[in-house]
Amino acid sequence: MSALPTLSEVTQIRAARRTVAGPEWEDENGHVNVLHFYGFHSHAADDELTRLGVDDDYRASRGCGVFSVEHHLRFFDEVRIGEEVSAHLRWLERADKVFHAVSVLVNHTTGRVANTLEVVEAHVDLTTRRARSIPDDLAARIDRELLVHSGLTWQVPLNGSMGVRARP
Structure with a gap:
């Protein structure tokens, strides 16, 4: 596993969402429950x-729209x-119909990376419910983000089995 990035490294990327963990997030173990992390990452990606x-x-x-894969x-x-x-x-990374990204959740109170949500998402025709090519204008905006992020000097530990793949 690669080393975790630091708070200062991760915050080189704008925060998609920021909050203070409220009491409604607490589970029986006295910390934030997994469902709240998942929801927070999902809303940040949205x-x-x-x-x-x-x-x-x-x-x-x-x-x-975009569907999770x-x-x-x-x-x-x-x-x-x-x-x-x-x-x-x-x-x-991005391909014609899908993209691969990772949401990194940092804890500003402790100064550490708490968790990550790695995703593969498909651009989908909402009528046919099938993957459809990402239009050029949206692809260009994603590609600009990819270019900026490819220049970052830090890495995030990834699952290793996920990513953009050609279909057999």
């Missing part, structure tokens, strides 16, 4: 896609109630 133009207008005018949630440190966290989406 925020990032909205920033890139995949919003209600995009879905209505183009009839397309694969997820892997990995834990490195716990988060307790009252601690401040943020999620930062790092773009990894």
